[in-house]
Amino acid sequence: MRELAGRRRSGVQGRRPAAAIALAGLVVLGSGVPASAQTAAGPVTRCQIADPRLPEVSGLVVVGDRMLAMNDGGDQVDVYELDGECQVLTVQSAPLDPFDPEDLAVGADGTVWLADTGDNNxxxxxxxxxxxxxxxxxxxYRLAYPDRPRDVEALLLAPDGTPYLVSKEVLGASKVYRPVSALVGSGTVGLTEVAGVEFTLTGTPGGPVGRAGQLMVTGGAVSADGRYLALRTYTDAYVxxxxxxxxxxxxxxxPTRIALPEAPQGEAISFTADATGLVVAGEGVPSDVTVVPLTAPPEPAAASEAGAAADPFPGGGTGVSPIAAGVVAALIAAAVVWIGGRLRRRD
Incomplete structure (x- = not known):
């Protein structure tokens, strides 16, 4: 018998038009100052996912010479094993009905973990x-936030097996949570906030929601050797x-910031098996699976912007006045309501 993990499904219908209208004011009020990014060898398309069973890839993990991928949504849990050409080899399923699964990780014992943590509303x-x-x-395993519900699309599974959830925030101030105790199969374990990460505008194009996509965390990964962790937005990766x-x-x-290739809705991120690069993908069919090399060690990402970290729309050099910045904040607040309503998964 299928166990109910949630009550709604996921989908992308109406997502991009609604976001474009709601966030149009961001383009009018300021261009922003891109942060410095790592200079690396160019990205290479590894293969292209064309299987119609994978229309909304939001989680991806490289395991040796294979990849595991999952959709954002569905009425059961399906994890697809792909070869180096993005061809589906096997499908691992479970009789669970997810609410809104968003990310994927693999534990040291081979357990596949799905973060059923999406919550646009x-x-x-x-x-x-x-x-x-x-x-x-x-x-x-059910979890509850200590303050209020959060939309989360990024799971970081530490080498010791501890899961960390990173919230997706339209203003770029993400919160990081972990369970207060060991997970239990019955009942609910509380989460506690252990860190925060501030994202600022970068100028990197891509994503379905305009400039705000540069601030919103859509995926996370820990390298198989435990040396690195990464978070991504619709446009950039941070290592x-x-x-x-x-x-x-x-x-x-x-962190080191890496501008990612432009994509309509990039959400998935993994490290290569040897941790020398990132592997990224997104929603849509066909969808490119792209390898982005890591050719430099992690380094500070624009120390000059540290003072502006709390303000995702800095005025320096943009000609944006405090009044305009306030208008932007109001527009974003309205956008949160608009996007939440329109992005809420289909019933």
């Missing part, structure tokens, strides 16, 4: 981590060195 009393074990069994399993400590440092 910020209305869920609990979210869930879904575990698909190598023996074919599955489990739902931090990781020591042990101290995810919160890693995120307190300055």
């Amino acid at each position: 910020a209305a869920r009393e609990t979210v869930a981590l879904l575990a698909l074990r190598p023996d074919g069994s599955s489990e739902v 931090w060195p990781l020591s042990g399993s101290d995810v919160a400590g890693a995120l307190a440092a300055e």
